[in-house]
Amino acid sequence: MCLLDLPDHCIDYRGRRIEFPLSAVQHISRRHPEVYAYLPRICEVLTDPDLVFSRPGENTHIYYKLGIYIDEHSPKYLIVYVRYNGERSVRTAHATRFFPYRSYLIHQRTDIT
């Protein structure tokens, strides 16, 4: 995968532009090697998330999506942190089974049962 081929922005489920700068791509690759293979699919998490949590105090939304990150041990969400402070921008991404503390659910995909 060539990191330069990744999009420099995504559009989220509400049609908002989310910057995805190369610097964030490089840093996520370095610090979260488990996410490297899934970088081309980060925009899917933002465009069609299963869940979105808000941490208003930190101007951050956390997007959750199942079915992208493959783990032989247990299903995990690929999650993406987006900060909004003027522009919206991807800050980090990782894999987890758990929901964030002190956060409010602001979006849930309607076809989730």
Next chain:
Amino acid sequence: MTNQSPPTNSNRLLEANKDIFSRIEQLGLDVIYDDVLDTVFFEIGGPRKAFNVPINEDVWLRIDPTTMEVAAAEIPLYLAGVVRNRPQLAKFIAELGVCTARECSRSLQPEEAKKVGHLLQTWIYALAAN
């Protein structure tokens, strides 16, 4: 749905991490502030593949899914929130000599690494107790 209790297999987690101090001694422990991600990491032996489990509102442990060893602790939204929400933790991190004006990485000296090891151990116990 604002929360979910963490781990699944407490005994396995504790067993896999009972040697955390010798792992730290052997592999080293780095503290990193990544300015692009606005995240502080305590990493044992450098970055490796892991999944994240929340300890509290601000701290995630990164756990190797195969061995259940704690590979790192991750503190996202550091300047955006943690410095305000957890001043004691922020003070502890500052005292380790982590700069936040840009990306900054330090390999900790044994005594400093031991202090962080105790912190990691506390978080592991907290996780196991949940």
